[in-house]
Amino acid sequence: MSEPQAEPIKPVVAVVGRPNVGKSMLVNRIIGRREAVVQDVPGVTRDRVSYDAIWNGREFVIVDTGGWAPDAKGLAAQIAEQAELAIAAADTVLFVVDASVGIQDVDEAVVQVLRRSKKPVVLAANKVDDARNEAEAAMMWNLGLGEPHPVSALHGRGSGDLLDALMEALPEAPLEADVELGGPRRVAIVGRPNVGKSSLLNKLAKQQRSVVDNVAGTTVDPVDELVEVAGTVYRFIDTAGIRRRVKEASGHEYYASLRTASAIERAEVCVVVIDAADPIADQDLRVLTMVEEAGKALVIAYNKWDLTDEERRRYLNREIEQDIRAFDWAPQVNISALTGRGVDKLSKAIEAALEGWETRISTGKLNAFLGRITAAHPHPVRGGKQSRILFGTQAHTSPPTFALFTSGQLDPGYVRFIKRRLREEFGFVGTPVHIEVRARE
Numbered sequence: 435m436s437e438p439q440a441e442p443i444k445p446v447v448a449v450v451g452r453p454n455v456g457k458s459m460l461v462n463r464i465i466g467r468r469e470a471v472v473q474d475v476p477g478v479t480r481d482r483v484s485y486d487a488i489w490n491g492r493e494f495v496i497v498d499t500g501g502w503a504p505d506a507k508g509l510a511a512q513i514a515e516q517a518e519l520a521i522a523a524a525d526t527v528l529f530v531v532d533a534s535v536g537i538q539d540v541d542e543a544v545v546q547v548l549r550r551s552k553k554p555v556v557l558a559a560n561k562v563d564d565a566r567n568e569a570e571a572a573m574m575w576n577l578g579l580g581e582p583h584p585v586s587a588l589h590g591r592g593s594g595d596l597l598d599a600l601m602e603a604l605p606e607a608p609l610e611a612d613v614e615l616g617g618p619r620r621v622a623i624v625g626r627p628n629v630g631k632s633s634l635l636n637k638l639a640k641q642q643r644s645v646v647d648n649v650a651g652t653t654v655d656p657v658d659e660l661v662e663v664a665g666t667v668y669r670f671i672d673t674a675g676i677r678r679r680v681k682e683a684s685g686h687e688y689y690a691s692l693r694t695a696s697a698i699e700r701a702e703v704c705v706v707v708i709d710a711a712d713p714i715a716d717q718d719l720r721v722l723t724m725v726e727e728a729g730k731a732l733v734i735a736y737n738k739w740d741l742t743d744e745e746r747r748r749y750l751n752r753e754i755e756q757d758i759r760a761f762d763w764a765p766q767v768n769i770s771a772l773t774g775r776g777v778d779k780l781s782k783a784i785e786a787a788l789e790g791w792e793t794r795i796s797t798g799k800l801n802a803f804l805g806r807i808t809a810a811h812p813h814p815v816r817g818g819k820q821s822r823i824l825f826g827t828q829a830h831t832s833p834p835t836f837a838l839f840t841s842g843q844l845d846p847g848y849v850r851f852i853k854r855r856l857r858e859e860f861g862f863v864g865t866p867v868h869i870e871v872r873a874r875e
């Protein structure tokens with residue numbers, strides 16, 4: 435396993451715009467490559483979409499989203515969708531329009547996506563080949579994205595000023611989409627009725643050395659509790675729901691599951707409690723799936739360990755191998771809320787899961803890894819075509835979410851394979867890993 439945060443992360447600039455505005459030529463201009471000017475024609479497949487670039491000593495990665503072919507959905511929808519995906523992955527967007535033809539419907543569609551994203555945008559009005567065309571560039575103020583920067587990708591005119599503006603719009607450090615607000619970590623204890631959630635909470639609350647009621651700068655929701663576990667204070671979510679001793683009879687199951695869903699939603703990390711003395715039930719798996727789908731960090735606690743004998747444990751291991759295999763990335767602890775056995779290990783497990791949840795892999799490392807595994811295991815050929823991964827970037831942390839730019843769709847099995855290899859390479863203990871595929875045909 436390698437150290438994920440070792441190298442500095444370069445900010446990512448996505449170049450967005452409809453076909454034929456000159457995106458690729460502008461990218462070539464920016465990365466200082468004059469040879470191999472590629473036609474910005476839909477359907478033209480290029481080998482790469484991302485390039486390392488540098489301007490005034492600042493390094494960044496530039497992603498060219500050109501070359502995606504429009505499909506039956508229609509050009510505007512297609513471009514908007516493509517832009518949306520690229521923008522999600524980027525720190526800053528370079529939006530390219532063609533000043534010589536003015537604003538088109540498709541441009542407007544992209545503008546809407548840009549507005550929603552709230553990412554910094556630099557507007558390039560391309561094909562302004564000489565001073566006489568500057569008035570056309572000025573028309574681009576009408577897009578409502580601020581100052582249009584007139585450029586000629588063909589001649590290089592204006593590209594220095596454009597790059598200066600782009601550097602100004604880059605974040606100092608790449609934007610972290612999910613900045614933590616600080617304060618204690620939010621933990622939800624969830625699981626089906628009677629597995630021992632409330633007993634566990636009581637045990638944790640009793641074991642704390644001091645009662646924490648006013649940690650600086652935190653307001654605690656009345657249904658939450660601050661509890662110190664092994665020296666770290668956590669905010670346990672919706673403990674009122676746990677402490678209320680109404681038995682969740684069948685009629686209330688629906689509400690119990692709503693309550694569980696909302697606790698998971700508010701949490702950063704979930705401790706799913708499973709009764710080790712009882713066979714694993716569908717309802718246990720449902721809760722685990724809810725946590726995974728909500729994209730939260732996960733710890734599995736097998737409770738009532740004091741009630742298990744050797745035979746039960748052997749059987750439990752078989753059940754875990756069969757049913758919990760899909761969650762084998764989660765830290766698992768055996769505990770007894772009754773005796774307190776193993777409860778102290780929870781805090782370590784929670785910390786490990788949160789660390790995995792917030793791991794960020796640099797674009798450079800990710801693409802080196804993708805290059806290696808796709809060379810060794812290329813995507814299978816389907817209908818005479820072979821999809822390739824052109825470029826990948828980690829769009830988010832919490833949970834780690836990867837965007838793969840590909841030529842053609844990827845088989846679900848291949849995506850699972852990539853996910854498994856990502857885990858092997860980078861760890862991602864205790865966290866779901868999401869992969870989004872952005873295919874161009």
Ligand code: GDP
Binds near residue numbers: 630633737738770
């Ligand atoms: P909840 O519905 O998930 O909150 O479960 P409770 O905490 O109410 O526990 C349900 C029952 O299991 C209670 O009778 C507890 O005393 C019992 N229980 C909980 N944890 C343990 C444990 O670790 N060992 C044993 N033997 N009993 C437990």
